[in-house]
Amino acid sequence: MKQQLFQLSISTPDGQFIARYSTKGLAELSFPKVGSARGADRTPRRGVPTPIRDWHRTTESALQNILAGSEPENFPPLDLSAGTKFQIRVWNALRKIQHGKTESYGEIARVVGKPKAVRAVGGACGANPIPVLVPCHRVLAANGIGGFGGGLDWKRRLLAREGVEA
DNA sequence: GTCACCTTAGAAG
């Protein structure tokens, strides 16, 4: 059974992000599609529960803050229940990385109690449903920036905004 | 079952 997600868009200087909410919180966030300026948001004007509209406000503000290179004051509740036990631990570890700081895949692996599961951490980052708010981009390889599934370009840009040298 | 992936420490050349 698949539960209904409420999809709303967020306009930023970098384009239109798409946020999807479950009844538990923000479940997904996706980068703008290049070139598509049209309102692809299937925002159900009348079916959005009040708490979700509220979270969306917070998400918008948090996202815009991060893109502008500053630390968000508030985060919406995140619904990470789509992930596996391991992935959820990784994502929670990522959320602890402070703005402007970075960790290596090895560090995260150690934090989640699987020091040797470095590559698995990479996998979990790639599976991260909420980029930017769950800062998968703050995880670098031990010898450089490493990779980035949805465009290494974004990773570099986000890090640059935070004043991080990659 | 096999392979590829946002990795890395260590051994060999």
Next chain:
DNA sequence: CTTCTAAGGTGAC
């Protein structure tokens, strides 16, 4: 210094 290998979790085939 460069190259190769092995090892972990997960999803696609």
